[in-house]
Amino acid sequence: MTNIAQRRGTSAQAAADPIAAMVDEHGVLTADAERAANVSDAELRDLYRLMAIARRLDQEGVNLQRQGEIGLWGPINGHEAIQIGAATAMADADWIFPYYRDFGMAIARGVDPGVALTWFRGLNHGPWDPRELRFGPGIISVGSQMPHGVGFAIGCKLDHEPIAVLTCSGEGATSTGDWHESMNFAGVFQAPVVVLCENNQWAISVPFRQQVAGHIADRAAGYGFPGLRVDGTDVLTVHAVVRAAAERARRGGGPYLVEALTYRFQPHTTSDDPTRYRDEADAAPWRAKDPLANAEARLRARGAWDDAFAEQTAQAAEEAATNMRQTLLNAPPPHPGIVFDQVYANPPDSLLREKAEFVSSLESGGAE
Amino acid sequence: MTNIAQRRGTSAQAAADPIAAMVDEHGVLTADAERAANVSDAELRDLYRLMAIARRLDQEGVNLQRQGEIGLWGPINGHEAIQIGAATAMADADWIFPYYRDFGMAIARGVDPGVALTWFRGLNHGPWDPRELRFGPGIISVGSQMPHGVGFAIGCKLDHEPIAVLTCSGEGATSTGDWHESMNFAGVFQAPVVVLCENNQWAISVPFRQQVAGHIADRAAGYGFPGLRVDGTDVLTVHAVVRAAAERARRGGGPYLVEALTYRFQPHTTSDDPTRYRDEADAAPWRAKDPLANAEARLRARGAWDDAFAEQTAQAAEEAATNMRQTLLNAPPPHPGIVFDQVYANPPDSLLREKAEFVSSLESGGAE
Amino acid sequence: MTATTVTLGKALNLALHDALASDPRVLVYGEDIGKLGGVFRITDGLQAEFGPERVFDTPLAESTIAGISVGLAIKGFRPVAEMQFDAFSYPAFNQITSNLAKYRTKTGGTCNMPVVIRIPYGGGIGAVEHHSESPESYYAHTAGLKVVSPATPADAYALLTAAIQDPDPVIFLEPKARYYQRQELTLPLPPEPLGRARIARPGSDATIIAYGPTVAVALAAAEGAAREGISLEVVDLRSLSPLDMDTLTASVRKTRRAVVVHEAPVFMGLGAEIAARLMHDLFDVLAAPIERVGSATVPYPPARVEKLFLPDADRVLEAVDRIREY
Amino acid sequence: MTATTVTLGKALNLALHDALASDPRVLVYGEDIGKLGGVFRITDGLQAEFGPERVFDTPLAESTIAGISVGLAIKGFRPVAEMQFDAFSYPAFNQITSNLAKYRTKTGGTCNMPVVIRIPYGGGIGAVEHHSESPESYYAHTAGLKVVSPATPADAYALLTAAIQDPDPVIFLEPKARYYQRQELTLPLPPEPLGRARIARPGSDATIIAYGPTVAVALAAAEGAAREGISLEVVDLRSLSPLDMDTLTASVRKTRRAVVVHEAPVFMGLGAEIAARLMHDLFDVLAAPIERVGSATVPYPPARVEKLFLPDADRVLEAVDRIREY
């Protein structure tokens, strides 16, 4: 019986993984890989601009929550490089299946920020048409978006279309059964999927080491495909690595896991009080790794940073914040009847009757 | 940020794993390890005897099903070395959380075979008291026994008791969310658990390569503990490796995954028709690896095999089969009222009333 | 288009076949549904005919079997996923309730979910635990799903066809104990619109409301009652969510008496909703309270005693006696 | 033992505290229940006092949170596990229904399962989806579980204490919108035996049956009705499975009219079982059909419109009008 020796040799495989070779021991793009990735100064500036806008809008999200205009906000501070780097790495025809915190991805993908926030204003459960921007809804039931992305990717393969799918989650989500089952499906069906884990070290109050046994990137080997841990505070690294993994997927290379490390600098959401469970000092080593400062340093090193750019960017971010607020505050409240309309494409008569009664009782002031 | 470099070094860890060093590249105990394991000839004969009995009883299970005495039988043919080797490797105070196919473990652990079969005769859902033999019920909802074993193991750790827990499943079960979640819990809580995967290459009609992406033993590294693939047709290997893993767990060494390779020589259950999905030829390479023949060869090599032993063993197996049949056929049918009694330790009045009505309607012949 | 006698199981198989043949976007998948053809052979021959890209085995993971159907639906497929047995749909419960049932709402009504989850259900087959459950209450209570169960080969074909064509998620409950029930059919039958109950037998003295596996029980009871000169009307729900209250109300308005029969425990079973509604809507019409016949409030019992817990014609007739004597 | 004013949330916290203090086998665990004290602070301070071996955070995996409770119970612990929100108990559905509820049966009555699964439930808090559901029907329909929900700080303490002491699995549903409701209590209260409803307000013209979050709604309705000279009796179920039919029947026998109020969709909600039973058992007594007030047959709506779907005193009073005018 030679089965025992038949192992696919995961370490050999890792060594043979050209994507792994793109990063150094700190998970940062090597100089060679940076050259090969060929991200122009203009493109890098675009990434920076998107990150700066994302950060400003994120802050505005916090403000809006404090002002009572939205019910909840889950800050993305610390995730800018991952979300902007990864979302922009996907081709237009590619798909992204995000999780609730992927606001940065949403705006990079073209979702109107003010519209995105109507979700947290309680006007709806999800304000965009996924097919319009090839961007799924922000899933809240942790980990449960994974099978959607993998299923979609299997569909792309069945359709023989060169489409790659990015599925996103936090590191806490890797503890869920759905995460594992999907990883296994991805491997078994060799689905064209890039599995992105935004490891911000915390799942609400639970730190990484109490959440995850072993290491996330290491788990990919157990599913027969490569996994790579990268510096999630460096937008260029995330962008280049995810782009390479997506290309590989489109070429039929199968799934790839990217674990991007960063830190959740803010509370889990505006409802959270991190002083109960972590020290400010915990964040200290990460402060030096701010995604925006990192990107700025890269631009400066390239000589692609100047005051005019900085100013334009700040202005663009400010404008975006104003627009977001305005769009949000102008968003009309939903007609309650829509709650009935959205459930089924082919609603049962009984539901139509229920709606009619509901609406007429509203109109007669009955239900209120 | 040195996090990236902080990896626990899974390959380094594997190299440092003294249990992994016990087996050769075929997953078979090395001569050195065999000496160190110090399993006496008498003990090896006991293992053989249990396996022979298990095989004979397994055949009797098939017979009884064909004769309509039980509704279903899930043959263990091919699993004898794993089940007997592993069950006997656990100390008396240790616990085993089996799955439905672990009949060999049950009898090794002391469950009366005829009583065990009352389950498949439809007399009950599980005929033994787990605490009596420290042997859990045979769980049918695939993979869902894993959290029970890990939970119990966490309990042992909380109680500071040197108890190891063996949790068992097939390879199909590794696809379930519960398997993964439990592996992660085991790693996070450093639970004293030996996770045994009885990889018989088939989950009903689905072959290993369509079931499992990557390799099962490789997955342990992703949870931060070691995993080892062993020859599941060699009882001595399984016994020695599981024993070492259990000792390690009792000493606080944490979880260990053992993937034991074998082949399901028989149909999934007596309801199954494998001719629809596999060729007899598939089994051919495995035929040479029959667990009983393997053990006999080991005994012969030690000069511990003789005709008297062979005959005594065959006779013991025959007797066991007769006893099993007799016990089974003599088992009294359950009083239907017991179905009410077993649900709650503290049953609601309403259920007691329901039972009373049910019983009185039975007695008046009403419900039939 | 000639009449043939088919079993309920075969009718399901033919419906899947014809759906695969007529719509290239239909996919069939689940555990052991490929070469094996499913443990009940409902998918027999489909992989051989339509290939392993359209009919495929999955790993053993019900949550993700349900979960990929969401992604595949967005990609424009019409997934028909099988859960091997009733209780093995429970690992998929979160995907079904939190995602499948709510995805259209979550996407502002933009993403339809034309997904069918097929589940063999019910008992009486002498099986071990977890293989004989009646999970319909769980799904019927979940807004966003449609829940259907056929009781005859004709409906098996026509309702499964409609379920696959429907743009919304359908939990399709197959009465596994009736897979071998036969009927002469002229196929293909037109799809049967979801949501409509069927008068399985007209009658006037009382209405027996049943679905799936208990329709045959109700018919047997009606047969027995007829011998005693009692005329029972049998309504086969077919759709468990929504309920066809028009048909139910019309029948019970006429008979003024009703019994609901299902295998699930009476407590919080579908009979609760039906009884509550009928007694509410026909409060002044009813001559007797609505009776419910179902299982006791216990986990599904071991095979040896299961028959004592399952509804049978006698228990239905006792209930009929109670309401006729009321 | 002096009287203090505590919130419902604090009463739960004190019950957990006292259980941990009095029984060394009690364990408390779940997501974020340690240092954070739970997202609602129900476990506040417990880890600090009882240490991380008895009060601990788990990884984010509800199925295994429920699943380890089975193993820990066999090991002789009394696990009290928290699901962070209602809909996040769904990933644990298989462990709860297939294992926890059936384990005693599966082991021939030998292994008790003294496990409490705490679940904050219900809506009205302006939350995003999955945070406002009412899953009680799912659990109440599952034989082998007991399902409990307190409506007052006193009951929160007394019922949680009893649930932890009970040898069987209890799904303990906490009305999260009422965590801040206050009451003056003299603690420790004796445990309140599970299975008994409570007359929250005596009355004579109709019975309002409520539980958890809707008890306050029912009381407000009764208050409003009283101003118009109508006397409503409010029954707080406390136990959703089993139901205390004796108390319910006695009340409705007296009032001859009843309304059941819950936040869950009316369709297959607990009101169905209650209405079906009361109309069955009191068929000749009732002066009007039992009314049910609950949510529409839709996924829980977005925060901005949720109030329109939740039962309020006006909707209860409209239902009362309907049955009084009947």
Ligand SMILES: Cc1ncc(C[n+]2csc(CCOP(=O)(O)OP(=O)(O)O)c2C)c(N)n1
């Ligand atoms: C199934 C489920 N369980 C629990 C929750 C509550 N919850 C929301 S976010 C969260 C932590 C998630 O952590 P992680 O995956 O690391 O993502 P992050 O929020 O850090 O970006 C928890 C427990 C949930 N939303 N879904």
Ligand SMILES: Cc1ncc(C[n+]2csc(CCOP(=O)(O)OP(=O)(O)O)c2C)c(N)n1
């Ligand atoms: C959750 C669940 N899904 C499906 C089944 C049906 N089923 C019973 S055994 C089995 C295959 C299990 O294969 P494996 O884990 O390899 O164990 P083996 O039977 O080969 O020993 C399946 C699909 C089940 N029992 N439980």
Ligand SMILES: [Mg+2]
């Ligand atoms: Mg995180």
Ligand SMILES: [Mg+2]
């Ligand atoms: Mg197997």
